[in-house]
Amino acid sequence: xxxxxSKEYWRWTESRWTNPDLDWKDGDIIxxxxxxxxxxxxxxxxxxxELFCYANMRTGSDxxxxxxxxxxxxxxxxxxxxDKIEYAVGTGYGRVNVPFAKRALTEIACHARGANFMYGPxxxxxxDMGGQDCKAIRCDHRxxxxxxxxxxxxxxxxxxxxEVFADLLQIHINDVGRMxxxxxxxxxxxSTCVVFAKSEAVALLRKGWSKEKVLAAYCGAMAHRVxxxxxxxxxxxxxxxxxxxxxxxxxxxxxxxxxxxxxxxxSIDPQLAGAIGGALFGKALVEKARKxx
Amino acid sequence: xxxNYGYKDGSGEYYITIDTELCNGCTKCxxxxxxxxxxxxxxxxxxxAEDLVARVSDEHRKKIKxxxxxxxxxxxxxTLPCVQSCEPGAISHSW
Numbered sequence: 001x002x003x004x005x006s007k008e009y010w011r012w013t014e015s016r017w018t019n020p021d022l023d024w025k026d027g028d029i030i031x032x033x034x035x036x037x038x039x040x041x042x043x044x045x046x047x048x049x050e051l052f053c054y055a056n057m058r059t060g061s062d063x064x065x066x067x068x069x070x071x072x073x074x075x076x077x078x079x080x081x082x083d084k085i086e087y088a089v090g091t092g093y094g095r096v097n098v099p100f101a102k103r104a105l106t107e108i109a110c111h112a113r114g115a116n117f118m119y120g121p122x123x124x125x126x127x128d129m130g131g132q133d134c135k136a137i138r139c140d141h142r143x144x145x146x147x148x149x150x151x152x153x154x155x156x157x158x159x160x161x162x163e164v165f166a167d168l169l170q171i172h173i174n175d176v177g178r179m180x181x182x183x184x185x186x187x188x189x190x191s192t193c194v195v196f197a198k199s200e201a202v203a204l205l206r207k208g209w210s211k212e213k214v215l216a217a218y219c220g221a222m223a224h225r226v227x228x229x230x231x232x233x234x235x236x237x238x239x240x241x242x243x244x245x246x247x248x249x250x251x252x253x254x255x256x257x258x259x260x261x262x263x264x265x266x267s268i269d270p271q272l273a274g275a276i277g278g279a280l281f282g283k284a285l286v287e288k289a290r291k292x293x
Numbered sequence: 294x295x296x297n298y299g300y301k302d303g304s305g306e307y308y309i310t311i312d313t314e315l316c317n318g319c320t321k322c323x324x325x326x327x328x329x330x331x332x333x334x335x336x337x338x339x340x341x342a343e344d345l346v347a348r349v350s351d352e353h354r355k356k357i358k359x360x361x362x363x364x365x366x367x368x369x370x371x372t373l374p375c376v377q378s379c380e381p382g383a384i385s386h387s388w
Contacts, residue, residue, distance in 0.1 A: 106337045145338040147295035153302055153355050193303075229301070232308075281340050288341060 010163035012173050012244070015269065016055040016073050022047055024080045029286050032085045033110065033278025034067050034101060036094030039131025039159055040244065043070040044275035045078075045085065049283050053078050056271055059131075063094030071100070087286045089278035093132070103285065108135055108148050110277030115240050116143025117276050119264050124236040127226060127255070128273065129245035131159040134226055136233045143277070149233045156192035157225040159244040162251075164194055165218050168201060169211045180215035180250030188220035197221060215250065223254035230259065239263055246270035294338055298349035299357045299387070307357040308387035309349050309375075313338070315383035318345035325378035328353070328360045347383070361386075 024030060027047035035042045037059060044054040055074035059066045067090070075082065082100060090098030091110040098104070107128075115126040116139065126137040133152030139145050155161045166173040186209075189200045201214050209217075222245075239261040245251050246266055256262055268276075299308035313336055320333045330353045336346045353360045364373045365388065376384050 103340070105340050109338045109340060145294055147297070148338070149297040149308070151300050153300040232301075232306075233297070284341055 007170075009166040009170055009172050014055075014057040016053070016076070018053040018078050019051055022050060022052050024052060024078065024084070027052075029087075029283050030080070030085050031279045031282030031286060032071070032088040033275040033280070033282060034071060034088060034090050034098045035092040035107065035110065035272075035274035035278060036063050036067050036090065036098060037092045037107075037131050037274070038133070039163075040271055041066040041070045041092075041094075042272050042275035043067070043074040044272055044279045045074055045080065046276070046279040046283060049280060051268070051276070052080075054269075054272055054275065056269060059094070063097035064099050066094065067098040067100075087282035089282045089285075091274050091278045102282075105278060105281055107274045108137055108150065109145055110274045110281065111135065111242055112137045112139040112145045112148075112277065113143040113280050114273030114275070114277030115139070115242050116141075117280060118242070118266060118268055118270070118273060119238070119240045122238045123240045125230070125233075125239045126273075127230060127239070127241045129158060129226065129241060129243040129251070131244065134158055134229060136226075136230045138233060138236065143280075147233055149229060151229055154192075155194045156197070157222050157229075161194040161197070161222065162245065162248065164198060165201065165215065168198060169205075169215060171211060171215070174247075176215055177219070177248035177250035177252070179212050180219040181253070182212050182216045185220065186213050186217045188224055189217045190221075192221055192225045219248075219250040219254055223251050223258055227255060227258045235259055235261065237261060242266075242270045242273035244271050294336075296338065296348065298354050300355060302358075304358070306387045307361070309357060309361070310385045310387070311347055311349075312383045312385075313346045315381040316346045316379075317381055317383075318347065319380070320347075321378040321380070322347055322375045322384060325374040327363060327374065330357070330360050331375060 041059045045052045088101045090101035090104045095104035111128045121141040128135040135150045138147040294313045
C-alpha cells in the first residue's frame with residue numbers, strides 16, 4: 001500500500017493547526033469559514049478575528065462530507081464544540097453544500113478579504129490560482145473587491161493542471177516548482193490547454209528534453225496565461241498570489257518576472273485565504289446583526 | 294466594482310463588464326435581454342451591503358459566446374439591447 005501511495009506524485013500534504021496562545025472561551029465572536037474547493041477543502045475558525053485553528057484537506061466526492069470532515073479535523077483537540085461557532089460561512093465551489101453554514105458567499109469576495117488579512121492592507125491585486133479555476137481580483141485597503149475577472153472554463157493555469165504534470169513527469173508536486181528553475185529558459189509549451197500541453201510535453205520528452213526543461217516550459221506557459229488575464233484587469237501594486245499554486249516557486253517567479261512585480265512570501269498557507277475571508281465575513285455579519293438588534 | 298463575467302478561450306475573449314458603482318438595479322437590462330442572460334440580485338461581492346445590482350446569471354457565464362451571439366453586430370455596428378437599455382451606462386462588452 002505504501003508503495004502504491006508513494007507513486008501518487010500529485011498528492012500534496014494535508015495539514016491542521018491550532019493557535020496555542022488563544023483560548024476560545026475568552027472570545028466574544030467565534031466565526032468560521034469553510035472553503036469547499038474543487039480540489040481542496042479548508043476550514044478556518046477565528047476568535048474575534050484572530051486565527052484559532054484550521055484544517056486543509058482534499059475535497060472528496062461529497063461536498064457536505066468534505067465540509068464536515070475538514071471542520072471536525074480543525075476542531076479536533078481544541079475542545080471547541082461546533083455549536084459554539086456563532087456564524088459559519090460557506091465559500092468555494094461547494095459553498096451551498098456546507099451543512100452548518102449560515103450563509104454562502106462567493107469565493108472572490110472571500111479571497112480578497114483573506115489576502116487582505118494575510119498580506120496586509122497594501123494589497124491591491126490578488127491572483128487566486130485555485131485547483132480548477134483562476135481569478136484576478138482588484139481590491140481596496142479593506143479587502144473589498146473593486147474589480148474581478150474569473151476563468152473557470154478550463155483547467156489551464158490551475159492546480160489541477162500542475163498535478164497532471166507532476167504525475168506525467170513522476171516528480172512530487174512539492175518539488176515541481178523548484179525543479180523547473182533551469183538556467184536557460186526554454187520556449188513555453190504552445191498550448192495552454194492541459195490535455196494538449198500534456199501531449200506536447202510527451203513529444204518533448206521523446207525528443208530528449210529533460211524533465212526539468214519540460215517543467216520549465218509548462219510553468220512558463222501557465223504563468224503567461226494568467227498574466228494575460230491579469231493584464232486585462234490591470235495590475236496595481238502590491239500584488240499577492242493565493243491558492244495552492246502560490247507555493248509553486250516555478251510559476252510564482254515567472255509571473256513576477258513577466259509582470260515586473262514581487263509577490264510577498266506567504267506567512268500562512270496561501271490555500272487558506274478563502275476560508276479566512278469567509279470567517280472574517282462571518283464576524284462582520286455577526287457585528288452587523290448585533291448593531292441592528 | 295467592475296465585475297467581468299465570462300471567459301477567454303482559444304476563439305477569443307467573451308466578457309460582459311458591469312460597473313456596480315453605476316448600476317442602480319432598475320432591471321431594464323433584464324427585460325431588454327432576449328436570452329435572459331442578466332439578472333438583478335444582491336451584490337454578492339459585497340456581502341455587507343444590501344443594494345441590488347445586475348449580474349450575468351450562473352447558467353450563462355460559461356457560454357456567453359453562444360448566449361450573446363444573436364445580438365452580435367454583423368454588417369454594421371449597432372448598440373446591444375442591454376447596453377442601450379442601461380441609462381447609467383453600467384454595461385460594456387469585450388467585443
